[in-house]
Amino acid sequence: MSIVRKNEVFLPSLLDEIFKPDWFGGIENHAAKIPPVNISESDEFFEIELLIPGRKKEEFVIEIDKNILSVSISNEEKKEDEKEQSNRKYTKREFKKLAFKRAFNLPDSIVEEKVSASYEDGILKFVLPKKEEALPKEKRKISLQ
Numbered sequence: 001m002s003i004v005r006k007n008e009v010f011l012p013s014l015l016d017e018i019f020k021p022d023w024f025g026g027i028e029n030h031a032a033k034i035p036p037v038n039i040s041e042s043d044e045f046f047e048i049e050l051l052i053p054g055r056k057k058e059e060f061v062i063e064i065d066k067n068i069l070s071v072s073i074s075n076e077e078k079k080e081d082e083k084e085q086s087n088r089k090y091t092k093r094e095f096k097k098l099a100f101k102r103a104f105n106l107p108d109s110i111v112e113e114k115v116s117a118s119y120e121d122g123i124l125k126f127v128l129p130k131k132e133e134a135l136p137k138e139k140r141k142i143s144l145q
Contacts, residue, residue: 034100035124043136046128048104053122054097060124064112071124072101109134 038049050071061072075098106112106128114129 033098034102037102039104043130045130046107046110048126048128050102050124051122052119052124055119055122057119060119062117064106064115067106067108067110067112068103069106069115069126069128070101070103073097073099075099 035050035052037051038047040047040049048069052073055073059073061070061074063070109130110128111131116127118125
């Protein structure tokens, strides 16, 4: 299993440090554009966990197409929240719910119809069961004749 990577670096990090300092003396909040992931494997299944706190189950768009699992969230609800809070004046605002899309290449040994997902305590978890032929087989002794 591998992660589909997109290189979205526009400027080198040195230029980011020069042109994006925290001029007000606080700690700059480097919000990640994509959630961090843990991928593990057992004999029977793969497990993918994404850390996405503060979201609702209804916000997720999860699809499997041509052995690619994609998870995304759009910013449509955030725009509605901004309209409601437009009369508030903030001195500092660090809370951000960013849109993202993350995709994973699935191996051929996965049973796509049995993939399950759950979201609990800010962790989106996928269980990807392996096909019968991909499961480990017992050792077999061969006797000499």
